[in-house]
Amino acid sequence: MRLQTVYRRLFDHYGPQQWWPAETPFEVMVGAVLSQNTAWGNVERAIANLKAASALTPEAIAQVDHDTLAAWLRPSGYFNIKAKRLKNYCHWYLAQGGFAPLDALSDKALRHAVLSVNGVGPETADDILLYAFQRPVFVIDAYTRRIFSRLGLIAQESGYETLRRHFEAGLQREPRRVALFNEYHALIVSHAKEHCRVTPRCNGCPLRRDCPARAVEPG
DNA sequence: AACCAGGAGACAT
DNA sequence: ATGTCTCATGGT
DSSP states (O other), X not given: OOHHHHHHHHHHHHOOOOOOOOSSHHHHHHHHHHTTTSOHHHHHHHHHHHHHTTOOSHHHHHHXXXXXXXXXXXXXXXXXXXXXXXXXXXXXXXXXTSHHHHHTSOHHHHHHHHHTSTTOOHHHHHHIIIIISXXXXXXXXXXXXXXXXXXXXXXXXXXXXXXXXXXXXXXXXXXXXXXXXXXXXXXXHHHHHHTOSSSOOOTTOTTGGGOGGGGTSOO
């Protein structure tokens, strides 16, 4: 089955997703770090804390002391390490001069720059590139691996870069790649939450005709 | 009451 | 290059 076919089925079933759920590019960046291996609802609580403290700015996060920041981040889990990572990111972001100078970089240069921040790995970097900078990178996450390996379209043991290139190459000829990659990743997350968790819930799954996992829970 | 959630880094091998 | 640990809250 082609990647385009999976996309069409997901879109027809779930509709447009309107991602990323954030009001500004900087909020996307913060959410990208806080969402590492964490349920999104918990991320929202932490971001609400930052907003309530008027601290959802790179300056505020860079300047506040560790314990205060960690307390705001508490609901999103890993609050000590995420406080460090967020501070790392904000110090770097301010040192670069903020959004505009970074936005002037090429896709490749920007990705390399964002990845240089300690605490920003490949998925977090690609969240930031796609959803904050509108660059055509395909985000790979645990859901993507799970769904497409269950469909038999990828090997589960493939590394991040291998998978990213596979998706980007498979969708190379599509028009409006940024909008497509944006919507595709969001649809993957919505689909995983409803039907493709660790223990699959295949009843009503729009991909079940082609998914071997349906045998686990006949639907 | 285990299991899971929109990962990444440090470290050893 | 690849495998194992750690980090931690909140919902199911």
